Amino acid sequence: MSDDATYSAPGLKVVSLGSHLRGVVAERNFKHGEIIAIWRGSIITEREAVALSESERSQLLQVDEDKFLVTHQALVNADFINHSCDPNCGFTDSTTLVAMRDINAGETITFDYAMSDTKSIFAFDCWCGSSKCRKKMNGSDWQIADLQERYAGWFAPHVAQLIKRAKH
Template structure:
């Protein structure tokens, strides 16, 4: 997608920054304005159900995945995220105060039980989980301190009962 044909979905709240290298897939979502902790940034409701999980879907239930129809699909992972994806209210909210121009990120295991394409996390935080594989590969302790959606919490509890 070239910048000449790109039309932002919600420029008052966020925009996508694409890498300068045409061969690069690097992109990121950035805040267009400041947000305070807990503030609604956008809706996950503009989406389509997906018949199968793929790298670009968000898991919104035990077996349910959606394909986002907005720039929110450019939200990258971080182990110290600036946002949270709430699959109950279908909203994205600020996990902490966010400055204008700051990257919007979320903790992928908060929605994903297993990701279809494992990738290394580059966040560099002390709490970094290393390879992002989904919540099923993390200990309950590794999930502590993160907002985790109810479908992931239920799956973690079921898994810990089996051990």
């Protein structure tokens, strides 16, 4: 892997989830803590992120309060990992996604975008279908006490810092 290429763990497969939606499914078992993806790319400002097209914004990952990583390469498996309100993956740093629990072959790989996104440019209606579905995802979801408790230790560092500041 080159330093600027996004890493996707072996055993991830992009699948169709409907007419216009794709996602990532585990083709093998993943252990708790195993690296699923490491995103790489260029850092841009929030102002630059807002100016991107909707399809370009789908390749963004918020990595700081006003900084975003954009992958300029051809799409890789990691770029199709979707949101879920009941995810099986979380962050160990700003760009590394790992299994929060053991993941079985056949499971869809997901993370809750509230773990990294704090801006309204990522707001959308959620159709994840989980029993914990919030129906809407927006940039303030990291402030929900239940999520802070459930995802403790799995938030990207900039979100963990916001939570820490909000509690003091």
